[in-house]
Amino acid sequence: MARANSHTSVALIVGVTGMVGCSLVELLKKPTTSGGPWKVYGMARRQLPEWFPSFLLDDFVAVDALDNNDTIEKLGPLAPKVTHVFWVAIQLCEDEQVNVTSNSTMLNNVLGTLKSDPRSPLKHISLQTGTKHYMGPIFDPSLAGQLVNHEPPYREDMARLPYPNFYYALEDLVASYSPSVTYSVHRSSIIIGASSRSFHNALLTLAVYATICRYQGLPFRYPGSKYTWEHFCDMSDAEVLAQQHVWAAVTDKAKNQAFNCTNGDVFTWKSVWRVLSEAFDLEFVPFDDEDERFDWVGFMKDKEKVWEEIMEKYGLIQTRVKDATCPEACSIVLHLGFQHVCSMNKSREFGFFGYADTLKSIPIWVQRLRDMKIIP
Incomplete structure (x- = not known):
């Protein structure tokens, strides 16, 4: 019973069945992980697949975050418990403006449900985005041949591009909860990990x-x-991404900052x-x-x-x-x-030194x- 009441941090991983979601579960349940001991709730649109290590989760909820009523009904009971949200969920289609609407709706429904409870202990939101921040909506066929991207290596202080981009909308949304809730943004490259439930794998x-x-x-x-x-x-190992998410969630200096997250090699x-x-x-x-x-x-x-x-x-x-x-x-x-190619200089300057050898990581994930x- 003493152990059950010893959790100092309660995580809600939204998109738990994706590559980074799986790695976050494994990392947060390690007894040596910073900020712990962690209680971990998982959330996804569908039920858990048979390969998922469900025994690591304290609970799981299948929620259609596009449906506000479903979100309130399923997620409401967790609102008085969750201290940290790890947002690694995504909805994608070719039309970037539709992506802006759908992804903003999901994030707004989840955060709105949690924060509407006056007992909510939520203190940090960890948001995953990616290098499309610097390249523009490269998967939208209506913009093919029209995009002008930043010159690599990509740095976090580069200006936003003049195209619709759901990453920008999500960053603005989490920032709107500051200062009562802190946030961090994690811009990944091509992610390598293990899941059959990721949109871009x-x-x-x-x-x-x-x-x-x-x-x-x-x-x-x-x-x-x-x-x-x-x-x-460059690439982003799912375990390195998970490490950076957790590092930023428990490190004061990293609060309200955006960080590239790649393996550190090319x-x-x-x-x-x-x-x-x-x-x-x-x-x-x-x-x-x-x-x-x-x-x-x-x-x-x-x-x-x-x-x-x-x-x-x-x-x-x-x-x-x-x-x-x-x-x-x-x-x-x-x-x-x-x-x-991304620059990892800012992460290192702020104290994150996670890395992976990409060519060694690939056969491990295979x-x-x-x-x-x-x-x-």
């Missing part, structure tokens, strides 16, 4: 592609441009392709100019039946290619005409996906 997309190539005896062709094959990019996609080829026991295929004409998005859309065969053969959990992968988004990133029976 580049690693799972490439893992499914590699698995299909091996299953069908096809060459593992690079579905991007020569520029990205040769030039620098790579070329050529080097990643070697790592993936080895991880999936595939022959490394050097880039060829013919690859520029490879309709990879069409290739992936045509592989639902093949993936069903693979799932049945290897006893995998049930997923659909169109739900678990994001070839359209990956293709855009793999055809960028500039180096996708193995995690295998252990979870998401890929063979």
Whole structure:
């Protein structure tokens, strides 16, 4: 009973089944994690998948945060308990203005429900966004060819771009609760982690592609441009992101600040392709100019039946290619005409030193996906 009353911090992870949500759960339940002992509530739109470590959660609520009534009904009972919100949820469609509306509605419904209770002990909101902050809405086809991005490496003090961007709207929303509630913003790069429930999961997309190539005896062709094959990019390990979220939540100096969060190194996609080829026991295929004409998005859309065969053969959990992968988004990133690189100087200056070796992280996360029976 003494243990049950010893929690000094109560976390609500919104988007708990995504890559970073999973890593946050694991980190917060470690006895050595700062700010603890932590009680951890998870929230997502759907019920927990079978691979999720539900035993780590103190409770879970399935909530449609777009529905204010559902949010009040399901989340209201937690309002007198939650001290920290970790927002790693996202709703995405091609139209960025729609993204602004839907994501703002979700965040507003959740925070409004929590803060409407006069007993609310909420003191910090940790918001995850990304490098689209510096590039603009690159996935909105109506703006294709019109965007002008900042020159990399990206720094947190760069001005906002003159395009609709739901990241800007969410930052403004959490800032509106200050000073009674502090906040932190975490701008990730391409996230690598393990989940079948993330909207943009580049690693799972490439893992499914590699698995299909091996299953069908096809060459593992690079579905991007020569520029990205040769030039620098960076990634964000889900565990490093989780570490930064928690660090900012319990560090006074980090309050009301925005931070980039990447692994701290850079790579070329050529080097990643070697790592993936080895991880999936595939022959490394050097880039060829013919690859520029490879309709990879069409290739992936045509592989639902093949993936069903693979799932049945290897006893995998049930997923659909169109739900678990994001070839359209990956293709855009793999055809960028500039180096996708962030500066981590501000984080280091403020005292966060988390890092990961990207080329070593990738096979670790591939193995995690295998252990979870998401890929063979």
